[in-house]
Amino acid sequence: MTSSVSSPPRTIRIGTRKSQLALVQTHWVQEQLQKLFPDITFEVHSMSTQGDKILDVALAKIGDKGLFTKELEVGMLNREIDFAVHSLKDLPTRLPEGLTLATITERENPADALVVHEKHKDKQIDTLPEGAVIGTSSLRRLAQLRHHFPHFTFKDIRGNLNTRMAKLDAGEYDAIILAVAGLERLGMSDRIHQILPKEISLHAVGQGALGIECRADDSELISLLKGIEHSQTRDRCLAERAFLRELEGGCQVPIGVNTDLNGDNLTLSGIVASVDGKNLVKDTVTGSASNAEQLGIQLAQLLRQHGAQEILDKIFTEIQRGS
Numbered sequence: 001m002t003s004s005v006s007s008p009p010r011t012i013r014i015g016t017r018k019s020q021l022a023l024v025q026t027h028w029v030q031e032q033l034q035k036l037f038p039d040i041t042f043e044v045h046s047m048s049t050q051g052d053k054i055l056d057v058a059l060a061k062i063g064d065k066g067l068f069t070k071e072l073e074v075g076m077l078n079r080e081i082d083f084a085v086h087s088l089k090d091l092p093t094r095l096p097e098g099l100t101l102a103t104i105t106e107r108e109n110p111a112d113a114l115v116v117h118e119k120h121k122d123k124q125i126d127t128l129p130e131g132a133v134i135g136t137s138s139l140r141r142l143a144q145l146r147h148h149f150p151h152f153t154f155k156d157i158r159g160n161l162n163t164r165m166a167k168l169d170a171g172e173y174d175a176i177i178l179a180v181a182g183l184e185r186l187g188m189s190d191r192i193h194q195i196l197p198k199e200i201s202l203h204a205v206g207q208g209a210l211g212i213e214c215r216a217d218d219s220e221l222i223s224l225l226k227g228i229e230h231s232q233t234r235d236r237c238l239a240e241r242a243f244l245r246e247l248e249g250g251c252q253v254p255i256g257v258n259t260d261l262n263g264d265n266l267t268l269s270g271i272v273a274s275v276d277g278k279n280l281v282k283d284t285v286t287g288s289a290s291n292a293e294q295l296g297i298q299l300a301q302l303l304r305q306h307g308a309q310e311i312l313d314k315i316f317t318e319i320q321r322g323s
């Protein structure tokens with residue numbers, strides 16, 4: 001029997017983190033692929049990553065060199081799993097040798113959401129009282145909110161979405177900021193009190209989209225995975241990721257973006273902010289979506305000319321000193 005003519009249908013092993021959000025996202029991917037390729041078996045294998053284990057240290061201090069992705073990447077290189085489903089914003093912009101970002105699926109609303117304690121149900125971000133305690137673990141959200149609302153008190157918050165909600169509802173915070181996408185995927189849309197406009201907060205690179213990573217030499221799998229790619233989301237996210245890569249920033253730096261795609265016309269805005277929110281550089285570039293990555297690089301270079309590198313260097317030094 002020759003395997004090239006009638007090779008048995010392959011079983012494909014999908015790797016995922018164990019968090020509730022990761023599992024929901026991975027089961028969605030599994031379902032889409034199963035519909036497209038009914039003869040193939042797709043199995044889900046879940047594993048804990050470092051980011052799931054270290055819950056008591058501020059994310060900014062541990063850095064983000066693949067905190068949520070490393071174990072899955074090792075699993076792919078060891079051939080224990082064939083591909084991994086990530087929240088694209090948690091996937092570093094440089095991947096290990098031998099792995100590739102095969103597909104980007106359709107993005108949910110990429111914006112950030114304000115979720116409030118019920119005593120503030122009549123308030124919006126700009127009417128919360130002086131000194132209101134706002135929970136966020138992201139330097140990007142912190143810097144931009146501090147810039148607009150210096151009268152708030154900001155407090156770190158970690159843990160999965162349910163834990164964070166419980167801390168908010170218990171009164172530890174007046175409000176918290178979370179990704180709209182995560183809340184929607186976990187069926188908590190009713191907790192989205194206000195979607196923060198881009199004038200207040202630019203979202204994280206890749207926020208709201210899923211990124212699928214696999215071995216770069218698995219061309220058979222890569223062509224299957226292209227079946228669930230969303231080309232508009234891919235173009236936007238490739239521009240965003242090129243911007244971040246060019247600035248050498250990870251997920252845990254105060255860098256935000258916004259993209260708009262009109263036909264082939266891609267508009268990319270980016271911001272780099274100091275952690276105290278006092279220093280902030282922002283610009284926008286437009287061009288053809290077929291040059292998405294080039295646009296990202298162009299925007300990074302523009303922001304450098306406006307002083308972005310000095311802001312970032314200062315943050316890296318502070319993080320290293322552990323302040």
Ligand SMILES: NCc1[nH]cc(CCC(=O)O)c1CC(=O)O
Nearest residue numbers: 087089178179181182207208209
């Ligand atoms: N780093 C945590 C993380 N990674 C992906 C999401 C939400 C879903 C998404 O942005 O795709 C979240 C939670 C949050 O930022 O509120």
